[in-house]
Amino acid sequence: MKALIVSAPADRPLAEQIAAHLDAELAVAEVRAFPDEETYVRIDSEVSGRQVVVVANLVRPNAKVLPALFLAETARELDAASIGLATPYLPYMRQDARFAPGEGLTSRYFGALISRSFDWLATIDPHLHRYHSLDECYAIPSRVAESATPIARWLVENIERPLIVGPDEESYQWVAAVAQKAGLPSVIMDKIRHGDREVKVTGSGLPPWTDQTPVILDDIISTGRTMVETVRHLREAGLKPPVCVGVHALFVGDAYQILRGSGVERVVTCNTISHLSNAIDVIGELAAAVGTFIED
Structure with a gap:
């Protein structure tokens, strides 16, 4: 039955x-x-x-x-x-x-x-x-x-010379899994959270990757502040406009509009939550x- x-x-x-x-x-x-x-x-x-x-x-x-x-x-x-x-x-x-x-x-x-x-x-x-x-x-x-296998497949098919960037240590498990499956380099930033909507992202070791396309990867995009701060840090380090990839597209309030306006090339999410950014099934x-x- x-x-x-x-x-x-x-x-x-x-x-x-x-x-x-x-x-x-x-x-x-x-x-x-x-x-x-x-x-x-x-x-x-x-x-x-x-x-x-x-x-x-x-x-x-x-x-x-x-x-x-x-x-x-x-x-x-x-x-x-x-x-x-x-x-x-x-x-x-x-x-x-x-x-x-x-x-x-x-x-x-x-x-x-x-x-x-x-x-x-x-x-x-x-x-x-x-x-x-x-x-x-x-x-x-x-x-x-x-989601690691579908994300890795999408990156290989759609992004030229990707560098996977984790905005904090919590993102490491997703970054490591996708990097391994796609055979791509990766780096992890450091994050200090001062509140639900205020974060500071720092990190070293970025200049050697200036020819790569940074792909900021995290499981949840909620207020978007972590990714916005990571975008700012990457651009100040001289990297190309990044692609932001999230598994779960929560996007509280105007988070999506703020992230899109922060200097990114593209924002892409998996279809676990219906959103116009969904591109990975x-x-x-x-x-x-x-x-x-x-x-x-």
Whole structure:
């Protein structure tokens, strides 16, 4: 029996892509708000005994988590054999430590919440910094699909003489993976953060790379301040206008416009979050991760 892909209407295009990759069935599902804004869900497809995949892009998660949880619990009561969550962007990963007394460790709280309703989780490049794996905050099996191969392929096909630049040590894991797969040189900058929107980027060793096209690579572009500051540092060092590449295109407020106006050649992102900068398709990688669960 084919796996059943379930989603809210907003995530239907993503669900269709994943279903096509896996030759799975798309469920007939209804998710809507009552007049008082409470959530109504209904799965009008045969669920009993089937492997169910709830597809939900949890970017800006607070309005999206409850419908996903309710779909999972509905499938559970309809006697699904298993219920997994496929989300290209996994939120609540950056608060992975208490930086000030009294702060909530929301990454762990969110992990516990998801783990209560789902049997497994598949996502793309979660922001793992102080955590070594999702097992440290999720009590269910997980698969992490990596964007490194599609990004490396895109760089080789589209950029002349790329130099991959990581704006800080947190970007090292993505920079190293892409550089290795593409056979490209890389450097890592140093970053000092003074607040959510104020950073300082420094680094040495750039002058030998003045004939290269710098490619600033990071997993999340949120306020864009880190990349803007990195662009400024690279231009002051005499390098060419850089290409900025991000896995997850959050772009809070006017961040995209600010980054585009900072002296970059181009801004490119993966399609984990729908944005006009999307140029690198990674949904096949997510579908493959989902497939490891439903084919077991």
